[in-house]
Amino acid sequence: MRQVWVVLRREYLERVKTKGFIIGTIAMPVLMIGFIGLSVFMGAQANRSEREISLIDFTGRIGDVVASGMADLGYDIEVVGTDVGLEELDRRVTDEEIEGYVILDDLTLTEAAFEYRGLDSPGPVREALLEGVVGETVLELHLSSIGSESGLRQLLNGGRMTFEPLGEEQAEMERITGIATGIVGAMILYVTMILYGAYVLRAVLDEKRNRVVEVVLSAITPWRLMLGKILGVGLMGLTQVGIWAACAALIGLLGVPMVAAALPAADLSEIAQFLPGIGSLVLLLVFFVLGYFLYSSLFAAVGAMCNTEEEAQQAQFPVITLLIVPFMMQMFTIGGRGFGWMDWAAVFPFFAPVMMYPRAVAGSVPWWMVALSLVLMAAAVVGTAWVAGRIYRVGILMQGKRPTLRELVRWVRVA
Amino acid sequence: MTDPVVRLSGVTKSFGAHTAVSDFDLTIPRGTILGLLGPNGSGKTTTIRMMMAILLPDRGTVELLGGFPDFSRRARVGYLPEERGVYVKMKVLEQLVFLGEIRGMTRQVVKKRAMEWLERLGLEEWATRKIHELSKGMQQKVQFIGTVLHDPDLLILDEPFSGLDPINQDVLESIVREERERGKTILFSTHLMEQAERMCERVCLISKSRKVLDGNLKELKRRERSGMVAIEFEGDDRWLLRLGFMDPERVGDAYHLAVSDTATQNRLLAGAVAEGVSLRRFEVLEPSLHEIFVRHAGEQSTEPSLRAAGGAR
Numbered sequence: 001m002r003q004v005w006v007v008l009r010r011e012y013l014e015r016v017k018t019k020g021f022i023i024g025t026i027a028m029p030v031l032m033i034g035f036i037g038l039s040v041f042m043g044a045q046a047n048r049s050e051r052e053i054s055l056i057d058f059t060g061r062i063g064d065v066v067a068s069g070m071a072d073l074g075y076d077i078e079v080v081g082t083d084v085g086l087e088e089l090d091r092r093v094t095d096e097e098i099e100g101y102v103i104l105d106d107l108t109l110t111e112a113a114f115e116y117r118g119l120d121s122p123g124p125v126r127e128a129l130l131e132g133v134v135g136e137t138v139l140e141l142h143l144s145s146i147g148s149e150s151g152l153r154q155l156l157n158g159g160r161m162t163f164e165p166l167g168e169e170q171a172e173m174e175r176i177t178g179i180a181t182g183i184v185g186a187m188i189l190y191v192t193m194i195l196y197g198a199y200v201l202r203a204v205l206d207e208k209r210n211r212v213v214e215v216v217l218s219a220i221t222p223w224r225l226m227l228g229k230i231l232g233v234g235l236m237g238l239t240q241v242g243i244w245a246a247c248a249a250l251i252g253l254l255g256v257p258m259v260a261a262a263l264p265a266a267d268l269s270e271i272a273q274f275l276p277g278i279g280s281l282v283l284l285l286v287f288f289v290l291g292y293f294l295y296s297s298l299f300a301a302v303g304a305m306c307n308t309e310e311e312a313q314q315a316q317f318p319v320i321t322l323l324i325v326p327f328m329m330q331m332f333t334i335g336g337r338g339f340g341w342m343d344w345a346a347v348f349p350f351f352a353p354v355m356m357y358p359r360a361v362a363g364s365v366p367w368w369m370v371a372l373s374l375v376l377m378a379a380a381v382v383g384t385a386w387v388a389g390r391i392y393r394v395g396i397l398m399q400g401k402r403p404t405l406r407e408l409v410r411w412v413r414v415a
Numbered sequence: 416m417t418d419p420v421v422r423l424s425g426v427t428k429s430f431g432a433h434t435a436v437s438d439f440d441l442t443i444p445r446g447t448i449l450g451l452l453g454p455n456g457s458g459k460t461t462t463i464r465m466m467m468a469i470l471l472p473d474r475g476t477v478e479l480l481g482g483f484p485d486f487s488r489r490a491r492v493g494y495l496p497e498e499r500g501v502y503v504k505m506k507v508l509e510q511l512v513f514l515g516e517i518r519g520m521t522r523q524v525v526k527k528r529a530m531e532w533l534e535r536l537g538l539e540e541w542a543t544r545k546i547h548e549l550s551k552g553m554q555q556k557v558q559f560i561g562t563v564l565h566d567p568d569l570l571i572l573d574e575p576f577s578g579l580d581p582i583n584q585d586v587l588e589s590i591v592r593e594e595r596e597r598g599k600t601i602l603f604s605t606h607l608m609e610q611a612e613r614m615c616e617r618v619c620l621i622s623k624s625r626k627v628l629d630g631n632l633k634e635l636k637r638r639e640r641s642g643m644v645a646i647e648f649e650g651d652d653r654w655l656l657r658l659g660f661m662d663p664e665r666v667g668d669a670y671h672l673a674v675s676d677t678a679t680q681n682r683l684l685a686g687a688v689a690e691g692v693s694l695r696r697f698e699v700l701e702p703s704l705h706e707i708f709v710r711h712a713g714e715q716s717t718e719p720s721l722r723a724a725g726g727a728r
Contacts, residue, residue: 006516014505211500214469215561218489219518397469 003220004228011203011232016239025240029247036251053122054078054089054101059109062137066104069133075126077102093118102130112138175362181280182358188241188284189353190327193291194320196237197299203229204303205312208396222393230296237292280361290377291353294384295319301388304395311402326351330358347373349380387412418481420445420569420600421466426475428461435461437624439475443602443617448595450611451604452708453621459604460497462621463573466602467494480569490518493567497574497604499558503547507538507557510546514561525564532560536586552579559587563594570594572603576610588614608705618704622712636701639710644674644683647696658686669696 015021055077057063067077080089080101092098100118108114112135116122122130204226207213216225298319306312329342329351343365346355352373360370394411395403403411421443428436436458443449451459464470465477468484480488502510508529515525533539536556546554555578562570570591576584591601591614605611611618612632619629628635647669655663655670660683663670674680680699687694702710 002519003517006513010502010505010509010513014502018504210503211496211498212502213500214467214496215494215500215514215558216517217469218467218492218494219514219565221486 004224007225007228008232008235011229012235015233015236025243029244033251052099054080054098056080056082056084056089056101056103058082058105062141063104065137066133069137070129073129075129090117108134109138178362182361185284185361186330186354186358189287189291189357190323192237192241192288193295193323193353196233196292197295199233200230200296201299201303201312201316203233204300205306208304209307213396217397222396223389226300226389226392230293230300234292234296283360284357286374287353287357290374290381293381294349294377297385297388301391304392305403307399315402322350323354326354330355343369347376349377352377419443420480421602422478424476426465426472426477428465428470428472434624439626441619441626441629443600445600446598447616448591448601448614449617449619450615451602451619451621452608452611454606457621458624459621460573463571463604466571491568493562493570495559495562495572495575499555501546501554501558504545506543506545508542510557511561511564515564518565520565528564529560532564536560552583555579556583568599570599570601574605575603576605608708612704620708620711627708627711635707639702639707641700641702641706642673642675643700644672644680645669645696645698645700646672648687649693654686654690654692658683
């Protein structure tokens with residue numbers, strides 16, 4: 001066991017210390033934080049310039065409603081009295097005290113047409129928002145004799161459907177959260193299996209190609225070497241994902257309130273509801289660990305039977321296919337409910353990480369199916385490790401051409 | 416202690432249609448330096464790889480340290496493969512510590528011993544540098560340290576001196592000799608006859624996948640007489656002609672004569688005494704390893720390319 005530990009530690013440290021790992025691990029959260037920071041900053045910038053828009057209302061009836069409508073959307077508009085006069089407002093624009101101003105007059109009351117004066121156009125977003133708010137306000141005014149104001153508001157928002165689930169009782173919010181967690185989790189599992197699988201493949205191939213392995217294998221059994229490598233790369237993967245998760249949590253804790261502060265319109269409580277529960281995260285870890293062992297031993301076997309990068313590219317194709325097929329199927333059943341047979345395909349150990357995890361957290365399959373798939377995966381890990389270990393044992397010291405399928409079977413039998 | 420360290424019997428290995436090693440027998444007694452000699456492609460590396468159970472023979476048996484070269488026996492061997500393998504991105508000391516640790520040595524012990532070796536080979540300043548920063552020769556020395564670090568009973572070195580400059584070759588040669596003094600058994604392969612002649616107690620000559628001959632180098636030379644005698648004396652050489660040695664070849668002050676058997680040798684010596692010649696030197700010349708090799712490889716195969724390769728240096 002000590003030997004496995006020595007190999008593991010070397011593999012882990014040598015990987016974690018590389019520039020690639022540090023950049024790859026740090027750059028992603030930094031980019032995300034930067035992106036969020038930038039959008040907050042831009043939002044603040046935009047708000048400051050918007051405060052410089054004024055509004056003059058010659059009708060005396062809708063100016064305040066329009067201004068408050070815009071304020072709801074996050075844009076402040078200052079309403080000025082008619083006594084200020086157009087000449088004074090023009091002067092404020094040319095002296096750059098304000099960016100521009102809106103004129104509401106009788107024509108606005110009939111056709112919702114209005115004028116905007118400024119050095120530059122207010123930009124497509126603000127123009128559309130202004131047009132919308134003014135139009136709504138005028139329409140409301142015209143229809144105010146018909147019914148209550150709040151009813152009209154709903155009417156103006158268009159039709160609205162509510163869904164009444166007739167199946168098992170499940171809170172709507174919970175279901176949506178489950179589906180969202182499932183999709184994100186399946187993506188994470190898919191990407192990490194391919195990414196870290198490729199790391200294992202490369203590690204094995206490099207070691208074989210530069211012949212270090214001949215020396216190492218005079219001191220340690222192939223099985224332990226393979227186990228050490230897989231554990232080392234896996235631990236690096238967990239470190240990386242862990243750092244990302246910590247950064248995501250940090251962004252969640254610090255970033256979201258910042259965004260919320262900058263955009264008062266956003267509703268914080270809604271975001272909180274979408275965050276996955278601790279149970280789904282633990283399940284994700286379980287699927288990751290089992291799936292990683294399953295695939296990395298396959299990748300290790302592929303690495304051991306190849307001699308060159310090009311060969312490995314070709315030889316890993318069947319393994320990659322095992323990952324892509326369930327991913328494609330998952331795409332069709334993104335809501336968690338698909339054809340019945342797909343639920344059974346998800347039980348298949350090699351498909352389980354990508355297909356069963358989203359089903360499990362969305363609660364779209366009974367719990368015993370999830371349990372069955374976990375048991376099958378664990379069994380498959382043992383079986384795959386046994387077969388891959390034998391291929392590895394023979395292949396790692398074999399130079400020359402890549403084995404045919406028949407030779408592979410012989411390796412597994414004889415080794 | 417009398418058990419041989421390595422015993423191959425009837426070992427044959429083919430790769431497809433090509434037979435790399437054919438019906439090979441070899442016994443290496445404990446505490447000796449054996450040189451495995453042969454031109455490139457003669458099967459040296461394949462033989463060594465079978466000793467390390469990297470390849471399994473198609474026929475025949477391989478015994479290492481008293482049995483099948485299983486894991487525990489291989490752990491007592493220091494093996495330097497022909498193709499130099501190192502983790503190029505690791506630091507020198509870390510790599511050595513890793514190699515020691517997987518062999519069950521504790522970190523402190525490996526570190527201490529690795530530093531001693533690095534100092535001995537003049538690499539102590541490179542201990543914390545990454546291996547790819549080192550020259551090829553230095554990398555080779557680091558790899559050699561990795562081979563001897565765990566104090567193995569048997570060293571199997573595949574072309575250990577190739578690619579080293581003469582100074583480092585000398586350093587490595589003397590270390591190999593010291594290990595021999597400490598009771599280790601050493602097998603190394605080379606295609607340099609002169610080096611083998613300088614270092615080996617025993618040699619095993621391979622040509623074209625087959626063993627040509629093997630044994631103690633001194634005995635071999637004695638047995639494989641050159642058929643030449645060198646003779647130096649005062650005065651003219653007519654007495655040689657009178658005795659019937661018709662074509663003496665003048666080499667410096669000496670004459671080289673083809674004398675194939677002991678009787679002729681004695682006749683020559685007796686003749687010299689009878690003629691009253693004052694002899695300065697009378698020496699039965701030993702054949703060089705190169706000559707022995709060409710003689711035997713040539714008997715086995717008349718392919719001219721092989722003989723040329725056998726003489727390569």
